[in-house]
Amino acid sequence: MTAPRDVGTIAHGAAEAALARHLRTAVTLSVIGLVLGGCASFSPDAGLSVAGDYAALELRKDIVKASDEGFAPTAEARVDQLLRRSLTADGAVQVALLKNKGLQAAFNDLGVSEAQFVQATLPPAPRLAITQWGLGFNTDIERSVVGSLLELATLPARTEIARDRFRADQYNAAEQVLRLGGEARRQFYRTVAANQATGFLEQALPGAGSASTLAKQLGETGALNKLEQAREHAFYSELGAQLGKARVQQRAERERLTRLLGLWGREADFKLPNGLPSLPGRLTSGQQIEAEAMRKRTDVQAARFELQSLVGQYGLNQASGFVSVFDVGFANQYTRSRTVDAGGARTDRSSLNGYSADVVIPIYDFGTTAVRGAKETYLAAANRLAERAVNARSEVREAYQRYRGQYDITRHYQTSVLPLRRTILDQSLLQYSGMLLDVTTLIVDARARIVSNIQAIEAQRDFWIAATDLKAATVGGGFSGGGFGGEPAGGSGATSRAVATPGG
Template identity: 25%
Template structure:
């Protein structure tokens, strides 16, 4: 998620905190407690420059178990999909002679995902090339899934921050008598759903990382893998239809008639998934997400001008976060579709292709 939106979310949370403070101008202390020093309280809140976001994180830190051991440090860094591919090849000793026959330049091109540099005729001259490509595709897709799953955790945490702010505001309104408990129930329900969504996202990320470890045959060798904060940026241009046809014809010339016909059918579907997924991801990035950001920014301005209720403001925030999650899935789907297309143009036959728009993951099993 862009850093600018984190700032906007912080401003929103601070606004909600201020709204809650105005609803409860009296100290919520028992008669036996000492009077609340409001000047000191204001100074304390002033230390949290990002408003309620910092307050929530400070409160969370206060409740952490001091005896809890720190999270294990990463023992392996996979900053790019090429790192994952090279690591996967290390686990297959039989692929070393294949890499030697290809040479360093072509081997590096495959690891980097530039499979169009590989002439289909190489399959006849280099025994074991199909296996090397299958391992590369599987590792690349497992890396994409793991990075996207981990990236989504941050979005769910942002959603939880917004839900916590709304919940606390609802509780303040109940305390001062402006709302009934029934009226505050939706914000409590939203908070519970946000917590469950975060738990599901964390579990999905753990599963994706476990699958990556399995694909790389690293089970039991590394406690934790370091992955980047997000997926690679989308390319601005795509493989042209002419380039596809030229490369496909070179592949068809190396195959029996029946296999050539299957390769053509696979290529058409893979290219359609590749082209469509790119169009969707670009539309989310350049149109839908930017429009949501504009609406969220305008909502904050209208709220500050007392032209919009806090609940309308929260609705814009939830919509913005949901759109960001959709944009991430679209970006992930493109890179999975791109990997499928490269595989198909080397004679691979995926059992299925990425499903666009429903969050379904592509088949990551190597096809032979």
């Protein structure tokens, strides 16, 4: 007689067969989801295509994600090459885009956003549940595969919403690139201007020292009274104090630039030019700048994609607001029992197949709150986009006026004010040598020439900052909108104001 099979083996085989049927059901649901939604995949550039295009087209610079092992060594070599020679404004921007860790963190945030986008395009995963009661011969096993039919049906709509949100995040990353580039360029000009102002004061101080020494010698011979001696000494002393302040400001500006460039250690010993760039021969045209801003501004583009995603979310909530959960599935119940009677032991087995449905009954909320919330969110985003568009047009007009006006001011200093101050000082020295002019007038003229030269340096600095602001207002990256010269609090403008203070 054939030996009866072990009861555990029989149960195990039945469970495997049922589990195989449930897995086939799960796979079928997944395939349906893939057909409906179309699963997205990770981009080879980690979502940096938009930011890379803006960097290449608007800044003419490269960006690299530090985790990209293929390009990171090349980026480091590029930075080393730029730091070997004196930095230019363009070089400073390129170093910042390659070395600044805050920008790399923004790229990592974009990677998180891309992962969320890819996840949102995946079909809902079916849930497999197995429940067993009893052991041995008397056993009940219940198995079910459940999937969300509502999520499966709305997968295409949710994919489009996720795609628009990710697109908005891509433009936000481009905004971060442009913002860092603009800040690095502005700080470069501030640092070079501080160096230039300090260098001019260093050149002026020896002359004031020589005059102070001469005044002392003349006083000893009786040719110069104590009042005139004190004025010469005070002018020299004040000029030394202003040079000390300028050197402090010079070091502070350099440290700000170092932070933006993301440099440390030996890299922080980079070299800078002695003076600001000359004024350009041609100015940027102000025609069509508003239309260009509407077409290129990264913050406006990000707001548009965000609004599109909210439009999709609003429509989805309207369609699915009444029923928010609708899960369906396949269920199987397997029962095995063993009875012993006069005829011997008998094992009974039964298997029941069925279906399950899970629907949330909207007793208290018929989708009104979800639809109302989505509508208000959409209207708020639409109003913010309209506000941003209005502000962008105004900002680009303001930036152009500052750019054009600062150019005229700088030209006026260079072609009129400074030559006149040079002539006045030269004539004052001639008359002072001929005993036709007292020392007070000579000191006033010398002080006025120093102030004019410092103000000319600041005007040239402010022009280049205004040029950077105009670019930022047109393509994105943050519009400073500060004072007319774009000068930060405690900027080098304090030098010219302090030197202009009469010394008595």
